[in-house]
Amino acid sequence: MQSADVCTTQKAAEILGISVTSVQQLVEAGVIEAWKTKGGHRRIPLAAVHAYRGAPAPDAGGQSRQAANAVPAILVIEDNPMQRQLYDKQINSWGLQASLRFCENGYQALIEITRHKPDILLADIVMEGIDGYEVIRTIMRDPQLAEMHIAMLSSLTPDDLAERGGIPSGVVFFSKPVNYDELRGYLRACCASHARRVAPGA
Structure with missing residues (x-):
């Protein structure tokens, strides 16, 4: 996945208008897809962020709005x-x-x-x-x-x-x-x- 297609938890928080802690909780709950780099830093697909936000995004990584609504x-x-x-x-x-x-x-x-x-x-x-x-x-x-x-x-x-x-x-x-x-x-x-x-x- 290209680096332009992913973001940090800080950037995800800015996009969603919520706190970094909230983004971390959503990731841990499996609501927003993410993984950790070898250095231990979270990386989140932008498509998953936009899917949670409800904005149209291509290849949203299977993260449905229904799953987001579970939180x-x-x-x-x-x-x-x-x-x-x-x-x-x-x-x-x-x-x-x-x-x-x-x-x-x-x-x-x-x-x-x-x-x-x-x-x-x-x-x-x-x-x-x-x-x-x-x-x-x-x-x-x-x-x-x-x-x-x-x-x-x-x-x-x-x-x-x-x-x-x-x-x-x-x-x-x-x-x-x-x-x-x-x-x-x-x-x-x-x-x-x-x-x-x-x-x-x-």
Whole structure:
């Protein structure tokens, strides 16, 4: 295979818009094809990266979109860069068989949701422009997104939440500062639910 046809985990992460750790987890789970060089460096066929992304690619190496869908996609909307780094570190340390993406605001999130339809959404509420409430309401109006697991993460008080219409039905609320043990349990449950839904014969 020509060197132009393969890439590193870093490059794959840039193409997919996810962390290097997430790419490594997808490789270890067999979702994205890869191998190691004699020096111990991972090499990934670009066709396999584009197959996971869902973009057309010739000779996609047998990596079907159905296989990619076996791994749930988590999307986090958070406008605070330090908080995004903390979420990235925490979530990737839990060994979830899931991909992880981040958006800085509601505009980015709506575009990302349209393109990739994540399985799990963690949304900050108070953001400039389109806030978390608007993103969630948009999702809940779309029947094609009805199976998405949605959680709000915010430091808003119960009174503030009530003024904004309360917590939508079916949405889970985590108060900031987030209890990461609770968030880990929630994400594990969401991943298990997704695995049951995509299992053969389900």
